[in-house]
Each structure stands twice: as C-alpha cells, then as structure tokens.
Amino acid sequence: MAIKYIVNLSDEERSLLWNITSRGKTTGRIVKRAQILLLADExxxxxxxxTMLKVGESTVHRTRQRCVEEGVQSALKERPRQGRKRQLDGKTEAFLVATACSDAPSGRESWTMQLLADRLVELNLVQSISDETVRRTLKKNQIKPWLKEQWCIPTVGADFVWRMENVLDLYAQPYDRDYPQVCFDERPCQLLSEKRIPLPSQSGQPERYDYEYKREGTCNLFAFFQPLARWRHIKVTNQRTAQDFAECMKDLVDVFFPKALIIRVVLDNLNTHTPAALYQTFPPDEARRILRKLEFHYTPKHGSWLNMVEIELSVLSRQCLNRRIPDRETMKRETATWALERNRQHATVNWRFSNQDARVKLERLYPQLNLS
Incomplete structure (x- = not known):
C-alpha cells in the first residue's frame, strides 16, 4: 500500500526528535510521536x-498527516479538546447550593445527593443529572448537607462575662499550696458486661468482641483536678446527688488539702453544686466548718469549656472508658490506675487563654457601652 504522507525531516528536526526520545523529560505521548516521525523518516x-511501537495504525497515520500538513512541532503537540459541556450553569449551581443548605424535605433527616439531583430534574432545571455530579459540585463549594455539628449557643451578657473573667483571673494566679486551685466536675457512666468472651488479637487480625452486651446499671465519676500541681483524682459513686457533692467537698477539706487555708474550687452551675448541699448533708456546725475553707468560682452557663477538668475528663474517656466496664469495683480500680499513672507522668493542662485574650477574641460577648 502506497504511503500517502511522506515524512522528510531536516537535520535540525531529526536532532530535535532524537533529543526528545533520549532525554525522557517530557510526556510519554510526545515521546511516542517523536519515535513515529523518526521511523517514518526512515x-x-x-x-x-x-507493530514496532505497539500503537494503532490510525495513530501513525494521523501523526504523519499532521507533520506533513502542519509541521513537526504541531505533530508533537496535543490538539485542543472541546471537553464536555457543563451540566450546571452558574445559576443552576447557585440554586443547588442554596437547596442543600435549606431544610430537608418532610420525612427526611437531611438532603442526600440523589434527593438533590431529583429536585433539579423535578424543577426542569436540568433534563438529567447524576448524584455524583451533585456530590462534586457540593464538594467544590465545601457544602456537606449530611453533616451537623452540635454546638452550645449561649445567651451572653454581663453575667457571662464576669463569671468568665473571674475564672480566667484565678487561672492566671501562680501556685500557692495554702490556696490550691481545684477544678471539679462529674460525668455519668454506663456499666456494661460482655455476653460472650472476646477473641484476643492475633497476627494479621484485630481483637474481636460481640456486638451484644448486658447492661449492669450506671455509676457516676467525680473528677478532682489541680492543674498547677499536676494532680487528679477520680471518685466513683452510685449517683450524683447533693449529698454526694457534699461528701466530695468534705474530702477536699479533710483528705486532700487538710493544711490549706482556702481551697478555690472551679465548678459549673449544676443545681447540686451549692453550699446548701452541705447543710442538707451535715449538721450546721460541720457544714459551716467545711464551707469556711472553700471558695467557689462558678463557670458561666454554657461556659463549661472554661473548666480545665473537662479536658481531663475527655482524656479519661479516650484512654480508659472507651470499652465495656462491668461493675463499680472494676470502674474504681481502672480509673484509680489511670489517675495514678497520669500523676506519675506529671500530666497537666497548659492553659494560655487570659482575660486579655478574651477581650480581644470574644469582644462580641461583652456588653456594648454607650459612653457618649
């Protein structure tokens, strides 16, 4: 069969193509076209x-043709591709984003990709569209309609501010053994036992445990945390009544800090966290004796993030409580071991948020005064 397009290269063109094939500093497609032209020139x-280059004959023919008609440089380059027409124009894309950010339809918890695709078709904005196209469009706009974050939105004002600054001012004070700072809080825990013995991990296989479990009741963990002394203690009780709180305060005074002049306690506004709890539990003289050595610093409502013991409880949950613990005795033993190890490591919280930081970063929370 006669060759329709004859390739005759100049010495300069031949040198250029040899450089392309030998250096390997360009794409594979360009190297392959250069090899085609060199062989065609021979x-x-x-x-x-x-056959020699393992490409289609049509590829060889097109490369010859472009070289003869348009030159070597044109034969080496890719032709511009038209590309696929966009399914969503700017207006339709904006409608999709707005719909994904709106309330989900009745009977649904959130928008899905298929629901959004069906809505665009239903409103005749597009003839058809896949859920994958919807997903890519939302990803480009950083929209995740299935994701919700739980957030505490406080009602702020002067009361929030003064309580926050009171706690932050306390945190700014240095360590004083006569006036220890103690952060206090509690959290409930379920007691769960295994119905079947878990299978231990082996090489190439993780530990396996059955999804079924048995409920064994609940208990409560009271957490004491002294950041400046790098000390914490976990007390396990059956419940968290006002009497349990009062007993914890008595432990602070008589067991943990018997030589302290005043114990400054950071705690939240739970209805049991009041001096009245001590009068409900002890005779008046005893309640008064304990309260003389306590100074309560309450975090603002919805401001529990200001209590450093919340961070410590989060570590406890991740390191110790993220498993099934069957009874209170095991809970006491495990949490005591965890606290002892943390104390040996001198672990603490490096609190850096001050009143000066609050007045800049949380300026919107402060009352706006009209001083004119």
Whole structure:
C-alpha cells in the first residue's frame, strides 16, 4: 500500500526528535510521536511502525498527516479538546447550593445527593443529572448537607462575662499550696458486661468482641483536678446527688488539702453544686466548718469549656472508658490506675487563654457601652 504522507525531516528536526526520545523529560505521548516521525523518516510503512511501537495504525497515520500538513512541532503537540459541556450553569449551581443548605424535605433527616439531583430534574432545571455530579459540585463549594455539628449557643451578657473573667483571673494566679486551685466536675457512666468472651488479637487480625452486651446499671465519676500541681483524682459513686457533692467537698477539706487555708474550687452551675448541699448533708456546725475553707468560682452557663477538668475528663474517656466496664469495683480500680499513672507522668493542662485574650477574641460577648 502506497504511503500517502511522506515524512522528510531536516537535520535540525531529526536532532530535535532524537533529543526528545533520549532525554525522557517530557510526556510519554510526545515521546511516542517523536519515535513515529523518526521511523517514518526512515521509510518504514505505517503497519511496521505500529507493530514496532505497539500503537494503532490510525495513530501513525494521523501523526504523519499532521507533520506533513502542519509541521513537526504541531505533530508533537496535543490538539485542543472541546471537553464536555457543563451540566450546571452558574445559576443552576447557585440554586443547588442554596437547596442543600435549606431544610430537608418532610420525612427526611437531611438532603442526600440523589434527593438533590431529583429536585433539579423535578424543577426542569436540568433534563438529567447524576448524584455524583451533585456530590462534586457540593464538594467544590465545601457544602456537606449530611453533616451537623452540635454546638452550645449561649445567651451572653454581663453575667457571662464576669463569671468568665473571674475564672480566667484565678487561672492566671501562680501556685500557692495554702490556696490550691481545684477544678471539679462529674460525668455519668454506663456499666456494661460482655455476653460472650472476646477473641484476643492475633497476627494479621484485630481483637474481636460481640456486638451484644448486658447492661449492669450506671455509676457516676467525680473528677478532682489541680492543674498547677499536676494532680487528679477520680471518685466513683452510685449517683450524683447533693449529698454526694457534699461528701466530695468534705474530702477536699479533710483528705486532700487538710493544711490549706482556702481551697478555690472551679465548678459549673449544676443545681447540686451549692453550699446548701452541705447543710442538707451535715449538721450546721460541720457544714459551716467545711464551707469556711472553700471558695467557689462558678463557670458561666454554657461556659463549661472554661473548666480545665473537662479536658481531663475527655482524656479519661479516650484512654480508659472507651470499652465495656462491668461493675463499680472494676470502674474504681481502672480509673484509680489511670489517675495514678497520669500523676506519675506529671500530666497537666497548659492553659494560655487570659482575660486579655478574651477581650480581644470574644469582644462580641461583652456588653456594648454607650459612653457618649
């Protein structure tokens, strides 16, 4: 079969193509076209070149044709591709984003990709569209309609501010053994036992445990945390009544800090966290004796993030409580071991948020005064 497009390269063009094939500093497609042109220049037919380079004869033919008609440089380059027409124009894309940010339809918890695709078709904005196209469009706009974050939105004002600054001012004070700072809080825990013995981990296989479990009741963990002394203690009780709180305060005074002049306690506004709890539990003289050595610093409502013991409880949950613990005795033993190890490591919280930081970063929370 006669060759329709004859490739005759100049010495300069031949040198250029040899450099491309030998250096390997360009794409594979350009190297392959350069090899086709060099072989064509030697007089090889299309089918021989196709066999030698393992490409289609049509590829060889098109490369020859472009070289003859448009030159070597044009034959090496990719032709511009038209590309697929966009399914969503700017207006339709904006509608999709707005719909994904709106309330989900009745009977649904959130928008899905298929629901959004069906809505666009239903409103005749597009003839058809896949859920994958919807997903890519939302990803480009950083929209995740299935994701919700739980957030505490406080009602702020002067009361929030003064309580916050009171706690932050306390945190700014240095360590004083006569006036220890203690952060206090509690959290409930379920007691769960295994119905079947878990299978231990082996090489190439993780530990396996059955999804079924048995409920064994609940208990409560009271957490004491002294950041400046790098000390914490966990007390396990059956419940968290006002009497339990009063007993914890008595422990602070008589067991943990018997030589302290005043114990400054940071705690939240739970209805049991009041001096009245001590009068409900002890005789008046005893309640008064304990309260003389306590100074309560309450975090603002919805401001529990200001209590450093919340961070410590989060560590406890991740390191110790993220498993099934069957009874209170095991809970006491495990939490005591955890606290002892943390105390040995001298672990603490490096609190850096001050009143000066609050007045800048949380300026919107402060009352706006009209001083004119």
């Amino acid at each position: 007089g090889h037919p299309d089918e021989t070149i196709a």
